[in-house]
Amino acid sequence: MLLGWSIFSKVIGLYRKVIGSEGHSKVNNGARKGLALEIIGRDDHDVSRSNMSINAIKVLNRLHKNGYQAYLVGGGVRDLLLGHNPKDFDIATDATPEQIRDLFKNCRLIGRRFRLAHILFGREIIEVATLRGHHENTETDALGKQNDKGMLVRDNVYGNIDEDAERRDFTVNALYYDISDFSIKAYGGGLQDLENGILRMIGDPRVRYKEDPVRMLRAIRFATKLNMTISEDTRAPIKEMSSLMHAIPAARLFEEYQKLFLSGKALANYKMLNEYNLFESLFPLSAEVLEGNEGGKEDKLFQLVCKNTDNRIANDQRVTPAFIIAAFLWYPIERQAQTVMHESGMDNYDAMMVAMNEVCDSHCKSVSIPKRFSAMARDMWSLQLRLPRRAGARAFKLLAHPKFRAGYDLLLVRGEIEGGETAELAQWWTTFQHATEEIQRDMVRKVSGPKRRRAPNKRKS
Ligand code: ATP
Ligand code: MG
Numbered sequence: 001m002l003l004g005w006s007i008f009s010k011v012i013g014l015y016r017k018v019i020g021s022e023g024h025s026k027v028n029n030g031a032r033k034g035l036a037l038e039i040i041g042r043d044d045h046d047v048s049r050s051n052m053s054i055n056a057i058k059v060l061n062r063l064h065k066n067g068y069q070a071y072l073v074g075g076g077v078r079d080l081l082l083g084h085n086p087k088d089f090d091i092a093t094d095a096t097p098e099q100i101r102d103l104f105k106n107c108r109l110i111g112r113r114f115r116l117a118h119i120l121f122g123r124e125i126i127e128v129a130t131l132r133g134h135h136e137n138t139e140t141d142a143l144g145k146q147n148d149k150g151m152l153v154r155d156n157v158y159g160n161i162d163e164d165a166e167r168r169d170f171t172v173n174a175l176y177y178d179i180s181d182f183s184i185k186a187y188g189g190g191l192q193d194l195e196n197g198i199l200r201m202i203g204d205p206r207v208r209y210k211e212d213p214v215r216m217l218r219a220i221r222f223a224t225k226l227n228m229t230i231s232e233d234t235r236a237p238i239k240e241m242s243s244l245m246h247a248i249p250a251a252r253l254f255e256e257y258q259k260l261f262l263s264g265k266a267l268a269n270y271k272m273l274n275e276y277n278l279f280e281s282l283f284p285l286s287a288e289v290l291e292g293n294e295g296g297k298e299d300k301l302f303q304l305v306c307k308n309t310d311n312r313i314a315n316d317q318r319v320t321p322a323f324i325i326a327a328f329l330w331y332p333i334e335r336q337a338q339t340v341m342h343e344s345g346m347d348n349y350d351a352m353m354v355a356m357n358e359v360c361d362s363h364c365k366s367v368s369i370p371k372r373f374s375a376m377a378r379d380m381w382s383l384q385l386r387l388p389r390r391a392g393a394r395a396f397k398l399l400a401h402p403k404f405r406a407g408y409d410l411l412l413v414r415g416e417i418e419g420g421e422t423a424e425l426a427q428w429w430t431t432f433q434h435a436t437e438e439i440q441r442d443m444v445r446k447v448s449g450p451k452r453r454r455a456p457n458k459r460k461s
Contacts, residue, residue: 035162035166036187037187038185038187038189040183040186041181042181048080052072052080056072056089056091059119059126060072060091060179063091064180068099070093070178070179071092071093071179072090072091073090073092074173074174075087076088076090077176078226081194088125089126092164093131094160106120116128116130130158131158131160131163132157132158133158133159134163134167135157144157149244151213151247152212161176161185162187165185168187169208169218170199170202171188171189172226173222174187175190175191197228198230200231201215201231206237209244213241214256216244217273217278217282219238220276220278223272225263238276239277242277245280250365250367250368253281253366254321254369256282257321257367260282261321262313266305269306271303274287274290282367283329283367284363285329285332285359297418300417301413301414302327305323306324308413309323320376323409326376326410327413329359329377329381332359333355333381336355336358336359337351337352338351339355352385356378356381360374379402379407380403383404383408383410383411384407384410386398387411390444391448392444395444396440408429412430
């Protein structure tokens with residue numbers, strides 16, 4: 001982090017020098033709608049190819065050698081300027097998806113709403129997008145289309161780099177590293193905003209949120225990830241526009257859920273999402289049990305689960321998307337089970353099983369859960385019902401259950417929040433796992449109660 005900061009200060013320091021000296025820098029206020037362009041020459045910034053993915057450089061070079069413009073764009077440039085390791089390297093070019101495909105054997109074209117090319121290098125994917133343009137002059141819906149609420153349902157109108165910059169979300173993401181001369185092109189004051197830690201939407205934030213409401217989630221994610229302040233204009237409309245999130249397809253929201261909760265900033269994101277009424281878009285039923293209940297056990301459990309997840313990521317431990325989902329839906333399941341019991345007269349166990357299905361199905365309508373994760377969540381939930389039943393051989397069988405660890409981890413956090421019997425049960429399982437077989441048998445005997453005697457067979461005479 002210290003290293004990162006020193007690189008960043010150097011870059012920004014040099015950048016100031018550049019801006020002050022004509023010849024190296026160029027300010028072009030003639031760009032459409034006045035989006036300013038600043039160009040930082042190769043000698044005046046520290047973004048180096050040695051910090052980029054080799055595969056990204058290969059793609060940039062091949063596009064360039066074939067006569068196309070090619071830029072590393074967005075988070076890749078932003079994070080290198082900050083001295084961070086970029087999560088991925090995205091490329092923008094004036095080649096069309098088909099032209100890109102002709103250049104790379106290992107290329108796959110994906111996306112309907114936003115068509116782009118994936119160049120595959122083993123496990124690494126380099127995303128290459130054609131520079132986007134404005135929609136006003138589009139003659140055909142086949143390329144660009146908005147629904148009656150202003151949401152972009154298709155965003156495949158191509159344009160030049162100035163137009164592309166205006167189609168990006170935040171100024172700190174409208175940064176382009178040009179492979180032809182190794183300069184950085186920064187639009188809309190992106191470098192100053194990066195230096196000042198300000199997240200600013202390009203254009204009119206209301207229009208941009210309408211076009212793509214996911215930008216509201218992205219504002220929260222970048223604010224916490226980059227430790228930035230969301231500018232007043234960008235921040236102000238979010239709360240009142242949060243209901244637009246309902247229009248986002250469930251599969252896309254699952255992607256955003258993962259980025260928000262499994263990147264080491266789950267707790268900060270959880271708090272901020274709540275502040276902006278956006279938690280509801282990712283966990284509608286969990287938001288319902290929070291309502292009018294701030295600081296209650298539900299809120300405490302959600303925060304603890306986020307904190308534990310962040311700690312695991314900081315310690316390079318594995319995390320699964322299923323854990324937070326299972327934990328966040330546990331209290332909605334308990335609540336739903338009360339309704340089921342009341343309406344059907346089922347006992348608690350059966351009502352909980354029904355509630356698990358209902359809650360899971362209802363959640364998936366808003367935010368999808370890939371099958372392998374929903375199966376794991378179901379295992380974790382049913383283990384909550386089975387872990388109290390330890391008599392006879394049951395405890396040993398449960399210990400061998402493939403998802404025992406995850407179920408036990410959920411019991412642990414519940415115990416920490418709920419105390420009482422749940423905490424005692426969690427403690428029992430903690431001891432049991434680490435005990436010798438002899439002690440385990442003794443523990444089981446104690447929870448099994450007296451053996452029931454079989455009634456003697458009555459002899460038929
Ligand atoms: P990270 O990869 O660290 O999450 P990023 O900024 O690279 O951050 P990506 O989702 O990889 O984010 O997107 C790459 C770039 O594409 C962004 O920097 C931004 O310029 C642009 N972009 C992505 N999503 C949107 C969007 N919904 N609206 C406008 N521009 C977007
Ligand atoms: Mg990226």
